[in-house]
Amino acid sequence: MSAATHLPALVIVVPLFFAYLMPLFARWREGWSTVTALGVLAFSFAGSLVMAWQVMAYGPFSYQMGNWPPPWGIELYIDYLAVFAALTMTGVGLIILVYASKDLPHELKPHLLGWYYTLYLLLMASMVGMALTNDIFNLFVFVEICAIAACGIISIKGSGECLEAAFKYLVLSALGSGCLLLAIALIYMVTGHLNFTFIAQALPEAMRLYPNNILAALALLLVGIGVKAALFPLHVWLPDAHSSAPSPSSAVLSGLVIKIYAVALLRLLYQVFPASLFEVTPVMTILLWMSTLAIVVGSMFAIVQEDIKKMLAYSSVAQIGYVFLGFALLDVSALMGGILHIFNHAMMKAMLFLAAGAFIYSTGVRKLSDLVGIGRTMPIPTIAFTIGAMAMVGIPLTNGFISKWYLVLGAIHGEQPFFAGVILLSSLLNGIYYLPIVVNAFFSEPHGAVAEPKRLPPQMQVPLAVLGFACLLFGVAPSLIMGLVSRASQALFGL
C-alpha cells in the first residue's frame, strides 16, 4: 500500500489536520502559518490533479474509508464530476490564498491571522469532501463544517455589519441544514441505506411503496440546498454576507462555496433520485423557473447597487442561476454549460472580488461613482476587472462566452428557445452594470484618493494576473477543461 492509493482521503484529511495547527504556527514564527497554509493547499491541488489524471486515464474509482466496504463504511467515489469540483475548489482556493496573505494583515487584527487560516483550510477540506463523498450522512457533516467555517470567515473581521451578516447567514444556513437532515431521515427511513449507490438502487422500489416520503425528502433537499446555494427566492442572506466580509472571504464564498452545494444537488438529482420521479413531479421545471428568476432579478438588483462589492454579490445571485439553469434544462450540452460555468464563474467572480479588494486596499474607496479614473492609476487590477466584466457579459475570447454558448445550445437543442432568450437578455443586463464601470475607469480623470493609490504588493498583483490570464486561456482553448466536463455530464446522463 503506497501513499498514492490513499490520495482521495489525504486531500481531505491533510487540510483538516493542519487547520488546527495554524494558530500554533502563527504563534511560533511570524509568517509560518501563511507558508504552511499555502503548502497544504498546494498539496490538495496537486492531489486533485493526480486524481484527475487517474480518472481520465483509468476511469472512476472508489476509496473505502478504513477499509470498510460499503454499505457499512464511508465510501469516497472519485468520478469526473468529483475531480472537476475538487480541482476547481483547490485551484481557485490556492490563488485566493496567495492574495489573502497580503490583504489579510490589512483587514484583520494581527492575532487573528492564524485563526483565519484555520477557518480557510476547514472550508477547503469540507468543500473537497463534499465533492468526493459518496455517503449522504458524510455529505451532511461536510455541509455543516462548511457552513460554520463560511460564517467564521465573515464574522472574523468583527465589524458590526459583518457580525450581523454572519448571523443572518448562520440562521438561514442552520435552517437549510435542518431541512437537509430531515430529508436524509426520510430517505433512510424507506431505503435503509446512506450510501448514494445503494440508495439509488433501493429508491425505485421505495418510490412505488412510499411515494410521499420521497416527495417530501426531495422538497426538503431542494429547500435545504437551495438556501445554501442562494437560489433566487432563498438568496436573501447572500448580498450582505458576501459584501461585508474581507475581500478574500468574499472571493471564496461567492466563487466557490455556493457552487459546491450546486454540485451536491446535481449529484443527488441525477445519480440518486430515479428518473421516474421527475415524471411525477415538475421538480426540474420548478428549478428552471427559479433559476430564470434568479438570472433576471439578480441582474436587476445589481444594476441599482452603489457599493462595488454589493453589486458583485448580487451578480453572484444571477450567475448561480446559470448553473442551475444548465442542470434543469435536461440536455447534455446545457448540463455541460452549467458544469463549466461552475469553473468559469469561480475564476471570474474570484478575480472581480479580488480586484475590488485591491481597489479598497489601495484607495479605501468602495462606491462605484468614486472609482472613476482608477484604470489610469491602478492598471493591473483594472485590467483584471475588465477581463472579468467581459467574461460576465460573455464576450467571445473570454471563458464566460464558452459556458453561455453551451447553455444556449442546450436550450435550443432541448426545444426551449425561451431560455436562450433569457440568457441573451441577461448578458445585456450584465453589460448595463459592468461596462460603465470599465469605461469610467479608463476614460475619466482620477481625483481624490483614486488619484494617489497605495502601492499594491506583488502577492496581490500576481493572483489577479494569473486569474485574468486563465479567464482568457479557457476562453481561447476551452478544450483544456472540456474533456473532463463533457465526460462528467455524459456520465450523469448515463451515456
Added chain:
Amino acid sequence: MTIIEILLRLHQNSYYFFAIILFIIGFHTMLTHNNLIKKIIGMNIMDTAIFLFFVAIGYIRGGRAPILEPGADHLYVNPLPSALILTGIVVAVSITAYALSLIVKIYQHYGTIDAEEIMRLRGGETL
C-alpha cells in the same frame, strides 16, 4: 377513513407526528421572532425535532439495546440512527455555541438583540 382510524394511525405514528409538530414550532419561531436568542431557541427546537424523528426511525416496539448476548434471541433496535444523531447533536451544539457568541458580539456593537432594531440602526432591509 373514519375519525377513529385517523386517530389510531396517529397513535401508531405518534413519534413522527410529534416530531413534525415540533419541527414546525421551531421553524416558525426561528423565522418570525425578532429576538435573536429566541431565533436560536427555535433552531434548537427544530434540531431536536429532527433528532426525535431520526431516532424514532430506528426504534422497534419491544426492541432492546443492541448488545448481543451469545445464545439469547432478542429483538434489537437499529443502532445506526442513534449513532448518526450523536453526530447531529454535536453539530447542533457547535452551531448554537457559535451563534450565541455572535449574539454577544452583536450586543456589544449595537446594544440590542432585536433584529428590527439592529436593522433600523443600520438602515437596511429586515431579516
